[in-house]
Structures are given as structure tokens and as C-alpha cells.
Amino acid sequence: MEPLVPSPGAGKEALATLRILVVGGEGGSAGGLVQNLRQWADDGRLEIDTAPDLPRAVRQLAGQRWDVVLAVLGDRPDDDLPWWVDTLRGANGSPRLIAVAQAPSMGLVLRAEKLGLLDVLSLPLRRDELVRALERLRSVVSETAVPLPLVEPHAVGPYALVGQSPAMLDVYKLLARVAGSSATVLVQGESGTGKEVVARAIHINGPHASGAFVAVNCAAIPENLLESELFGHEKGAFTGAVTRKIGRFEQAGRGTLFLDEIADMSLALQAKILRAVQEREIERVGGGETIPVDVRLIAATNRDLKEAIKQARFREDLYYRLAVVTIRLPTLGERGDDLVLLTAYFVRHFAERYGKRIRAISDRALDLLRAHAWVGNVRELRNVIERAVIVATDETLRAEHLPDELRGEETTLADRPQGGLLTLAEAEARHIARVLAHTNGQIGAAAEILGIHRNTLTRKMKEYGL
Amino acid sequence: MTAPPPVRVEKALALMPELEALAPLRALLVSIARPDEATMWSSSGPYLTLGKRGVHPDELRRRMPQAFHRISEHLQALFKGYVEALESQQRGDAPGVVAALLRAGRLEEEVGRHTQARTWYEVALGVAEALQDRRPEVEALRALGYACVALGDYAAGARHFQRSLALAEAEFDQAGATAASEGLGDVALAQGQWGGAQAWYSRGLRLAEAAGDAPRAGRLERQLGVLARKQADLAAAGEFLRKARERFEAAGVADEMAGVLNEQGRLDAQLGRYTAASAAYREALAWAQRAVRDARLELSIRLNLAELDLEAGKLLEAESELRRAEQVAIAGHVILRLAQVYTLMGRLRGAQGDETGFVFFEQAIELARAVEHSVATEAQVYHAYGLFRSRLGQRDEARAYLERARELFDSLGEAVERERIEAELSALSA
Numbered sequence: 001m002e003p004l005v006p007s008p009g010a011g012k013e014a015l016a017t018l019r020i021l022v023v024g025g026e027g028g029s030a031g032g033l034v035q036n037l038r039q040w041a042d043d044g045r046l047e048i049d050t051a052p053d054l055p056r057a058v059r060q061l062a063g064q065r066w067d068v069v070l071a072v073l074g075d076r077p078d079d080d081l082p083w084w085v086d087t088l089r090g091a092n093g094s095p096r097l098i099a100v101a102q103a104p105s106m107g108l109v110l111r112a113e114k115l116g117l118l119d120v121l122s123l124p125l126r127r128d129e130l131v132r133a134l135e136r137l138r139s140v141v142s143e144t145a146v147p148l149p150l151v152e153p154h155a156v157g158p159y160a161l162v163g164q165s166p167a168m169l170d171v172y173k174l175l176a177r178v179a180g181s182s183a184t185v186l187v188q189g190e191s192g193t194g195k196e197v198v199a200r201a202i203h204i205n206g207p208h209a210s211g212a213f214v215a216v217n218c219a220a221i222p223e224n225l226l227e228s229e230l231f232g233h234e235k236g237a238f239t240g241a242v243t244r245k246i247g248r249f250e251q252a253g254r255g256t257l258f259l260d261e262i263a264d265m266s267l268a269l270q271a272k273i274l275r276a277v278q279e280r281e282i283e284r285v286g287g288g289e290t291i292p293v294d295v296r297l298i299a300a301t302n303r304d305l306k307e308a309i310k311q312a313r314f315r316e317d318l319y320y321r322l323a324v325v326t327i328r329l330p331t332l333g334e335r336g337d338d339l340v341l342l343t344a345y346f347v348r349h350f351a352e353r354y355g356k357r358i359r360a361i362s363d364r365a366l367d368l369l370r371a372h373a374w375v376g377n378v379r380e381l382r383n384v385i386e387r388a389v390i391v392a393t394d395e396t397l398r399a400e401h402l403p404d405e406l407r408g409e410e411t412t413l414a415d416r417p418q419g420g421l422l423t424l425a426e427a428e429a430r431h432i433a434r435v436l437a438h439t440n441g442q443i444g445a446a447a448e449i450l451g452i453h454r455n456t457l458t459r460k461m462k463e464y465g466l
Numbered sequence: 467m468t469a470p471p472p473v474r475v476e477k478a479l480a481l482m483p484e485l486e487a488l489a490p491l492r493a494l495l496v497s498i499a500r501p502d503e504a505t506m507w508s509s510s511g512p513y514l515t516l517g518k519r520g521v522h523p524d525e526l527r528r529r530m531p532q533a534f535h536r537i538s539e540h541l542q543a544l545f546k547g548y549v550e551a552l553e554s555q556q557r558g559d560a561p562g563v564v565a566a567l568l569r570a571g572r573l574e575e576e577v578g579r580h581t582q583a584r585t586w587y588e589v590a591l592g593v594a595e596a597l598q599d600r601r602p603e604v605e606a607l608r609a610l611g612y613a614c615v616a617l618g619d620y621a622a623g624a625r626h627f628q629r630s631l632a633l634a635e636a637e638f639d640q641a642g643a644t645a646a647s648e649g650l651g652d653v654a655l656a657q658g659q660w661g662g663a664q665a666w667y668s669r670g671l672r673l674a675e676a677a678g679d680a681p682r683a684g685r686l687e688r689q690l691g692v693l694a695r696k697q698a699d700l701a702a703a704g705e706f707l708r709k710a711r712e713r714f715e716a717a718g719v720a721d722e723m724a725g726v727l728n729e730q731g732r733l734d735a736q737l738g739r740y741t742a743a744s745a746a747y748r749e750a751l752a753w754a755q756r757a758v759r760d761a762r763l764e765l766s767i768r769l770n771l772a773e774l775d776l777e778a779g780k781l782l783e784a785e786s787e788l789r790r791a792e793q794v795a796i797a798g799h800v801i802l803r804l805a806q807v808y809t810l811m812g813r814l815r816g817a818q819g820d821e822t823g824f825v826f827f828e829q830a831i832e833l834a835r836a837v838e839h840s841v842a843t844e845a846q847v848y849h850a851y852g853l854f855r856s857r858l859g860q861r862d863e864a865r866a867y868l869e870r871a872r873e874l875f876d877s878l879g880e881a882v883e884r885e886r887i888e889a890e891l892s893a894l895s896a
Contacts, residue, residue, distance in 0.1 A: 055723070055752040062745035083755040086790070087748055090783070191508035219505075220513035220822055222476065222829070242866035260509050302508055376507025387782060441500075444524050 018134065019047045019065070021095070023057040024072035026050060033072065033100070033125055040127055058087055065093035068118065068137065073101040077108050078465075085115045085404065094391065094400065098133055100125060106429045107465030114437075116404020143362035145396040148344040156204060157213075159197045162345045163338035167330035171198065178325045179205035184277070186322045187300040189329030192379030195300035196260060198327060203256040208296045211255025216248045219261035227269055228285045231276075237286025249282050249293045256296045262322070263303040263314055274318045297322070332374040332381060342378060343369060346385035347397060354389055364399040368406050429464040432457070436466065472520025475499045479517075493799050494533045498525055512785075512815075513822055515808060515829040516796065543573050564594045564602040568609055575613065578802070584613040600633045604642040607633070611649045615656065618842065624653045644673040644682055651689060655696075658882045663693050681722065684713035688726045695733050703733050720757035724750045728767045731774070740778050747771040761798025765791055769806055776814055784814055805830040805843050809850045816854040827851040845874035849887060856894060865894055 025033040037048050049066075051057035057069065069088060073080045081099060088097055096118040101108060104120050112120045119133035153160035154172075161172070178185055179202045187195040196215060203213045221229050228237070232247030249257060265273070276282050281292045299322045308314035332339060343361065351358045365388075374380050388401040399407060432450065439445040443461075447454040460466075478495055482488055499519035505511060510518070547570030554562030571586030587610040594603035607630035614623035627649035634642030647670030654662035667690045674683040691706035707730050714722040727750035734743035750767045754760065768791035775784035788811050795804045808830040815823020827847060834844040852867035868891050875883045 053752075054755060055720075055749055058745070058749045058752040062741075062748070080755070083751070087752045087755070090744070090748070191505075191511070196509060217510050217513065217822055219508065219510035219518070220825055222517060222825060225825075225828060242870070243862040245863075264510070376511075379509075380507055390782065442522055442525060443528070444522075 017045050017047050018067045018137070019049070020068045020070055021049055021051060021057060021060060021066045022070045022072075023051045024053055024074070025070065025100075026052065033123070036125065036127075037070075037130075040130070054084065054087060058091075061088070061091040061095070063092075066091075066095040067093070068098060068134075069095045070098045070100060072123070073099050077101040077104065078111065081108065081111055081115060081117075085117070096137055098130075105465030106426065107433075110430065110433045110466070114405065116407045143364045143396075143398055145360035146363055146366060147360050148347055148358075149340060151341050151345045151348075153345055154201070156197050156201045159200060160345065161194070161197060161201060162342050163335055164341065165330070165335040165338045167334050168338060171327060171329060174325075174327050175201055176205075178202060178327070180207070182207055182296050184297045184299070184322055184324045186305075186324075186326045187298065187329065188305075188326060189300075189302065190331050190377055191302045192374075192377035193329040193331060194378050195302075195329060196258065198329065199256070199258045199260075199298040199300060202298060203258075203296070206256070206296065208254060208256050211295075212252055213256050213258065214248050214252035215258040215260060217260045219264035223266055223269075226265065227272065230269075231272070231282045231284055232287075233285035234287040237284075241286065245284075247282070247284065249276060249295060250291065252293075252295045254294050256298060259297065259299045261301060262299040263301045263305060263308055267313070267315065270315045270318050274315060274321060277318075277321050332377040339369060339381070340366070342381055343385060346382050347389060350386045350389035356389055356392060358389065358392055358395055358397055360396045362396055362398045365397055365402055368399055368402055372406055425464070428460070429466065432460060432464065433466055436461075472502065472522050474517065475519045475521060476517030478521050490533050490537050491530075493801070494529055495521055495526055496801055497797055497799055498529055499796065513825050515826060516792075516801075516804060516833070517829060519796075540573065540577060544570050547573065560593060560597050561599060561602045564590045564597075564606060567593065568606060571609060571613070575616070578799075580613050580616040584610065584617065587613055600637045601639055601642060604630050604634045604637070604639055604646070608642070608645055608649060611646075611653075615649075615653060618840065620653050620657050624650065627653060640673055640677050641679065644670050644677065644679065647673065648682070648686060648689070651686075655689065655693060658880065660693060660697050664690070667693065680713050680717060681719060684710045684717075684719075684722060684726070687713070688722075688729055691726075691733070692729055695729075695736060700733060700737055707733060720753045721760060721763060724753035724757060724763055724767065727753060728763075728770060731767075731770055735770070735774050735777070740774065743774050744771070747774065759798075761794055761800045762803070765794050765798070765800055765803050765807075768794060769803070769810065772810055776810065776817065779817075781814060781817060785811075788814065801833070801837050802840075804837075805833040805840075805847060808833070809847050812854055813850055816857045819858070821858055823854065824851075827854060841874050841878055842880070845871050845878065845880070845883070848874065849883070852887075853890070856890075861894060865891065868894070 020037070022034055022037060025037070034048070034050055037046075040046070041048050049060070051060050054071075057071075060066075061069070069084075071084050073084075077099070084097060084099065088095065098119045098121060099108075099112055099117055100121050100123055102123050104112075104122055109120050118137060119129075121129050121133065151162055153162045161168075175198060185199070185202060187198050189195050199215075200213055203209060216230060218226060228241070228245060228247065230247050230249055232245045232250060233241045235241060235244045259273070276293065277297060280294065281290050283290055305314050305319050305323075309316045309319060332342075343366070347358050347361065350356075369381070369384075376383070384403060384406065385397075387403060388397055392398075392401045432446070435446045435449050436443075439449065443454055443457055447457040450457060475496065478499075479492070482492060482495075496516065499516065499521045501511075501514050501519050505514065505518070505520075547566050551563045551566035551570075554560070554566055567586050567590035571583040571590065574580070574583035574586060587606055591603065591606040591610060594600075594606045597603065607626045611623045611626035611630065614620070614626060627646050631643055631646035631650065633639075634646055647666045651663045651666035651670060654660075654666060667686050671683055671686040671690065674680075674686055687706045687710035691703045691710065694700070694703035694706060707726055710726045711723070711730070714726055727746045731743045731746035731750060734740075734746055747767055747770055751764070751771075754764050754767060757763075768787055772784045772787035772791060775781070775787060788807055792804065792807045792811075795801060795807055808826040812823050812826035812830065815826065827850065830847040831844060831851070834840055834847055848867050848871035852864045852871060854864075855861075855867060856864035868887050872884055872887045872891070875887065
């Protein structure tokens with residue numbers, strides 16, 4: 001009989017006992033599940049304990065460390081699943097979750113995949129399915145540690161420019177050419193590509209370096225407050241103007257003003273910015289005095305400004321004032337092996353901040369990072385690495401330290417029954433789920449991308465339980 | 467062709483007149499608003515608030531039938547309640563009339579319409595007052611008391627509970643007297659009158675225990691625990707909460723278990739026991755999952771968990787928890803509590819030394835004024851905003867915001883908070 005926990009490969013250390021907490025496995029639809037598990041665990045490498053429900057499981061998890069939580073979902077598995085993931089987050093030893101449900105729908109499987117579950121199994125539980133799930137868990141022991149490469153970052157204040165890819169070398173060359181002048185610069189690039197870091201680098205290496213670098217995020221500040229944030233206001237100029245306020249233009253005097261996400265500004269405010277750029281003077285809100293300003297302006301956007309001009313959402317005259325020099329930043333995907341360098345840099349950076357000693361990353365973790373579609377580019381990578389460093393317990397950053405979403409991408413739960421090949425329906429369901437995720441659940445937009453009528457899409461979503 | 471971008475909530479709401487008839491549409495609009503993925507990773511992503519979320523008119527149109535359905539269901543239930551009252555009237559069953567009117571009021575409370583609920587209860591009380599049997603009057607007064615408390619009218623609430631108690635005692639209605647004592651305790655607690663709250667809760671507990679009313683005794687013990695914690699008698703607080711937990715667990719009351727564990731978490735946090743507090747909150751969430759879905763309860767637990775992480779310096783965890791709380795508030799139609807979510811988010815940015823964090827306080831003030839209509843919440847936001855400015859070294863603005871908070875607490879008669887702010891203002895001037 002096949003052992004429940006797979007044998008390790010030759011030369012590997014003997015596997016430790018896996019501790020499994022079975023929740024809700026006694027009585028009801030799960031009848032006999034715990035009994036079966038106890039029988040299957042007879043080979044001695046599984047330790048089974050039980051909890052009647054989620055609250056009691058949380059209590060047990062607070063006291064002891066478990067490798068796996070096997071949760072028998074109730075009548076509303078789609079509603080239950082996020083609760084399970086949520087309440088197990090931060091549990092002792094970060095146990096992996098296997099959900100067990102009566103006839104799990106395709107929607108449930110896809111949701112589980114997104115939430116990073118180890119597996120979704122159907123009732124009655126089959127031994128071979130459990131073996132496969134545990135095999136995936138045990139594959140952790142076969143991860144090989146890869147030493148972190150050395151990185152020589154270009155320090156930019158509290159930030160750093162990291163990367164040696166051809167795309168980044170082009171950026172460095174342009175940056176070096178433009179920094180010495182006082183020219184206004186427009187930095188374009190997708191979210192998280194490092195536009196502010198580049199702006200800071202220009203400032204530090206330019207003639208305004210002795211002045212302040214003042215950054216304003218135009219999209220973050222409510223429209224009704226942005227004008228006073230930029231130009232300042234006099235006391236009592238409007239409700240809430242409790243004191244006189246010096247605006248960012250003035251704060252940046254003889255330094256650099258960085259206007260981030262400039263495309264999010266209203267046309268009225270764009271006109272005022274244009275005046276400030278042209279005349280080099282401003283007026284505080286509620287004040288009659290004209291104040292001269294001497295600042296270098298750097299603007300950034302993740303939008304296509306030419307398209308915005310066509311749609312009359314951005315002033316053409318302001319565009320040409322700002323885009324004296326344009327620097328376009330590559331996405332993380334366009335930067336090839338920079339991903340490894342950035343990973344190494346962030347691991348060291350956060351290890352130092354959190355007092356950890358991490359010298360390597362596992363090959364599997366690196367593969368997961370390489371395979372991920374980095375919508376948020378470097379900012380997303382930074383975020384992932386920071387969280388991973390916080391949960392890492394030894395000198396190697398492993399796949400288990402990465403967020404559920406990334407690990408979930410590796411699992412591809414729905415692939416398994418057919419040994420890696422999907423049925424047409426499964427492939428269709430997965431593609432629809434992906435497109436819906438892309439459109440944030442907008443059925444109309446998803447139907448447009450898929451090239452089908454929205455009623456057809458609604459029907460298919462119902463059919464697949466999406 | 468690419469789909470047009472969503473409309474921002476701040477712009478969408480600016481186009482909607484403040485009419486009561488549009489309130490369900492406003493709630494629907496807010497509940498379906500979401501950030502798009504690109505915005506989440508942009509540099510403005512960390513500052514996303516409700517106003518910066520996007521909404522597609524197409525989706526709003528598609529979801530409108532659901533909103534109509536809910537409105538129609540609510541109106542049907544209200545109309546049915548009224549017809550039942552009328553039928554009772556026809557039969558000469560006055561207690562039946564009162565019961566039907568109270569049911570209608572509770573339906574209004576369930577959807578957060580406390581003013582409307584109070585109107586139903588007032589009509590019910592008018593009928594009950596004419597009856598020889600005083601128990602319907604006791605019940606109507608109690609319902610009215612809680613509606614007043616929900617509306618922040620503590621003086622009226624206390625009056626109703628007092629009368630309810632007097633009548634219940636005269637009628638030997640022990641359950642009614644217990645409930646009225648609990649209500650009086652709640653009013654005193656809300657006003658920071660610790661001694662009064664202690665007396666009322668203790669009296670209620672004695673009555674509940676004598677009547678063998680375990681769930682109410684558990685609730686009163688929990689409230690006594692809250693009170694003891696506020697008075698810094700942490701050992702007594704722990705003891706009350708333990709007893710309450712035992713009662714609720716034996717009875718398997720999931721929502722009460724979630725509530726008492728939420729309070730246990732706060733106690734552990736006050737004792738500086740981070741791990742125990744975190745475990746209590748997580749267990750509270752697990753119990754909340756087993757109970758009938760209550761977004762307010764879940765939100766309260768998540769806010770406490772976030773505050774715990776914030777105070778422990780676990781800023782990443784705090785931020786994740788706050789974003790989850792924000793989603794619960796938005797999707798669960800608990801917009802009233804969003805101001806608290808954003809106030810904590812602002813505090814978090816303050817802890818990071820991030821000046822742009824002021825956007826959260828601005829959004830919280832707007833919500834407290836326009837949506838929650840709560841002076842108390844507005845005062846709390848200004849208080850936190852003042853501390854945020856102070857932390858960034860902006861003393862003039864800090865002073866102005868703290869003074870505004872003091873003024874608002876003054877208008878509420880909140881002596882304890884006022885004193886705290888006074889001390890902070892003195893420290894600022896020093």
C-alpha cells in the first residue's frame with residue numbers, strides 16, 4: 001500500500017511527522033472522515049488531532065503548531081472559505097489549509113486557488129487525493145537554497161536605484177544627461193516602476209540639490225484640498241483653514257517640486273499649475289499677494305497623457321511645458337534578471353530593518369517570483385519581500401514565506417484530476433475567472449474582452465459557479 | 467475599444483442630492499465601489515479612501531433591481547406590521563397593537579433607521595399607556611430608550627429606562643426590570659458615569675441570576691467587565707469576562723461569544739499581552755463567522771485587531787487589517803463606522819511620519835459630518851488629527867484641531883475626553 005506521506009528522494013533526510021488538525025470532521029456530512037484519517041495515519045508519519053469547529057480550532061492553533069489544517073466546509077463553502085483563510089492568517093507556524101467540501105464547484109476551486117489553499121478535496125475523502133495534496137506540501141524539503149547575489153545599489157536618499165538590465169541602463173544614461181540642467185522632466189511609467197526614486201535621483205544630482213525635495217501625490221489628495229496643498233492658504237480662507245498654510249510650491253523653494261500622478265488633476269487646477277510654471281509665481285488661496293517661486297519641477301504619471309489630451313482631460317499646453325525631457329521607466333517584466341537583484345536588495349534591506357539574518361533564497365521561491373505577473377512592479381515586489389522577511393524564521397527565504405496569492409499560482413488546483421491537462425470546460429472557467437479578475441468583476445467589460453454577449457457570460461458564470 | 471474609466475465616488479456623490487428617497491441608492495453606490503487594481507499599486511494606492519474608489523454607472527444600473535427588491539421587502543414588512551396592528555385594533559387586542567408597532571420599529575432599527583424606529587415606538591407607547599396591563603408599556607419604553615441611545619440622546623434614553631424600571635418593579639416584572647437596569651447601565655457607561663453604570667449593571671445581574679436568565683446575566687457580566695477595564699480594575703475585568711465567556715460557551719451563543727472575546731482582546735491589549743489579545747480577537751472572528759452575519763460586530767473586532775497591531779508597531783499587519791475592515795464596512799453597509807477606519811489609517815500614516823496621511827482625517831471628518839451626523843465621532847477624529855499634526859511638528863495646526871475637538875466634546879458634555887485634550891494642549895504649549 002502506498003504510504004500516506006511520500007518517501008523522500010535518495011539522500012534526503014527522513015521526513016518529520018506532519019501534524020494535521022481536522023476541523024469539523026466528525027458527524028454530519030463528514031461522517032467517518034476522522035476515523036479514516038486515523039487509519040491512514042498508521043504508518044506513523046501523520047499526527048491527527050481534531051477540533052469541532054473553527055472557533056475551537058483557532059484556540060488550538062493559538063496553543064500549538066500545526067502543519068496542515070483540514071477544514072470540512074459547511075453548507076455555504078463559498079462564504080466560509082475566506083473566513084477560514086482570514087482567521088488562520090498569522091496562526092502559529094503558518095499552517096497550510098486543505099478544504100474539504102461536498103461536491104466542490106469550479107468556482108470554489110478557483111477561489112481556493114486565488115486564496116492560496118493547498119488543496120480542495122471532495123467528500124467522501126479519497127486517500128490518493130490526500131496523498132497528492134501532502135506530496136505538494138512535502139516538496140518544500142526539496143527546495144535548494146541559492147545564495148543572494150551581491151547588489152551595488154545607487155543610493156538615492158532613503159531609496160536606491162537597483163538594476164543592470166539594458167532597459168535600466170538607458171534610464172541611467174538619460175538621467176545623467178538631464179540631472180545637471182534645471183529642465184522640467186516628465187517621468188512616465190506604470191505604477192510601482194520607481195518614478196519617485198528617479199525624480200529624487202535627478203534632484204540629488206542636479207543644481208537644486210541643496211534645496212528641499214517636496215513630493216505631492218495629486219491623486220491621493222481630495223480635489224477640494226489639492227489647490228491649498230499646492231499653493232497654501234491664508235487663515236480663514238475657507239471652512240477648515242484654521243491656520244495660515246505654506247503650500248508645497250513655497251516649501252520647495254530653491255529645491256525640487258515633484259508632482260506625482262499629475263494626470264489626476266482637474267482642468268481648473270492644471271491651468272493654475274501652468275500659470276505657476278510659466279510665470280514662476282503663485283498666490284495663496286484667499287490671499288491677494290503674488291509670491292515668486294524658484295523650483296525645479298518634475299512631474300510623473302502612469303497614464304498616457306497624449307491620450308488624455310485627445311479626450312480633453314489634460315491640457316496640451318501644460319503637457320509641453322512639463323515634457324521638456326521625458327523619461328520612460330520599464331516595467332519589472334521588461335527588466336529581466338533585475339528581478340533577482342531587486343529581490344536580493346530588498347531581502348537585505350528588510351532583514352536589517354527587522355533584525356533577521358537571511359543569506360539565501362530557495363530556488364522554488366525564486367521560481368514563484370519569476371513566474372508572477374507583477375502588476376504593481378517594483379512596489380509590489382518590495383511589499384512581497386517585506387512580508388516574506390517578517391515571517392521568515394531561518395537563513396533562507398522559502399516559498400512558504402511568500403504570500404498565499406503567489407503560492408496559489410503554483411498550485412493550479414484544477415489541473416490535477418487529469419494529470420495536468422484541463423477539460424475544455426475547466427479551461428473556459430479558468431479563463432473567464434481570469435478576465436473577471438482583470439475587469440474587477442465588471443461583467444460588461446469582461447464580456448467585451450471575451451467577445452461574447454453579457455447574457456452568455458452571466459449564464460456561464462452561473463454554470464461554473466463563478 | 468477600452469471601457470471608459472469608473473467614476474470616482476467623491477464625484478458620484480457630489481451629483482446626488484441629499485434626499486431621503488435616494489438613501490438606498492447612495493448605500494448601493496457605496497457598497498459596489500471598489501478600487502481598480504492599477505490604482506492599488508500606484509503611489510496614491512496607500513491613500514485610497516472611499517471617495518477615491520470607482521463606480522461604473524453600468525453596474526449601478528444592473529444592481530438597481532436588487533436595491534428595489536430590498537426596499538420593497540422592507541416596505542412590505544412595515545406595511546404588514548401596520549396592518550397587523552390594525553387587525554389587533556379591530557379585535558380589541560391592544561397589547562397586540564403594541565407588539566405589532568414595536569416589531570415595525572425593530573425592522574427600521576435593523577436597517578439603521580433609528581429616527582423612524584423611534585417614531586414607531588412613540589406610537590406604540592401612546593397605545594400602551596392606556597392599558598391596564600403595564601408590561602407592553604415597559605417594553606415600549608425600553609425600545610424607545612435604546613432608540614434614543616442609538617441617536618445619542620442619552621438624557622431621553624435614561625428617562626425612558628427609568629420609567630420602564632419603575633413600572634416593571636410595580637408590576638413584579640423581573641425580566642422587564644432586569645432589561646431596564648441594563649439599559650440604564652448602558653446610558654451611564656456611554657456618558658462616562660462609571661459609578662452609576664456599576665450600580666445599574668450589578669443590580670441587573672442580581673435580578674438576572676435570580677431569574678436564571680443566563681444570556682442576560684452573561685451580557686451584564688461582559689458590561690461589568692468593560693466597565694472595570696475602563697476603570698483600570700483589570701483583575702476584576704478579567705474575572706467578569708471569564709464568567710460571561712463560560713455562560714455563553716455553555717449556551718453556544720456564537721455572537722455573544724464573539725462579543726465577549728472582542729472585549730477580552732481589549733483587556734489583554736491593555737495588559738500589554740499582545741499575543742493573548744491577538745488570539746482573542748482571532749477567536750472572536752471565528753465565532754462571528756458562526757453567528758448570523760453581523761458586519762458591525764466583525765468591523766469592531768477588525769478595528770480592535772488593527773489598533774493592537776498599530777500599537778505594537780506591526781504597521782503592515784495593521785494596514786492589511788484596516789483595509790479588510792474598510793471592505794467589511796463598505797460591502798456590509800456600515801458606512802457609519804468608516805470614519806473610525808480612516809482615523810486609524812491616519813494614525814498609522816502618522817506613525818510612519820507620512821504627512822500625506824492627513825487625507826484620511828479629512829475623509830473621516832467628511833464622513834462623520836455628512837454620513838454619520840455624529841458630533842462624538844467628529845470630535846474623536848479632530849482629536850486624532852491634532853495628535854497627527856503634533857507628531858509631525860506642526861504645532862499651530864495641532865493646536866487648532868485639538869481646540870476644535872475640545873469644543874465638540876464640550877458640546878456633548880464629555881468631561882473625560884475634554885480633560886485628556888486639555889492635558890494634550892498644555893503639553894503642546896509647554
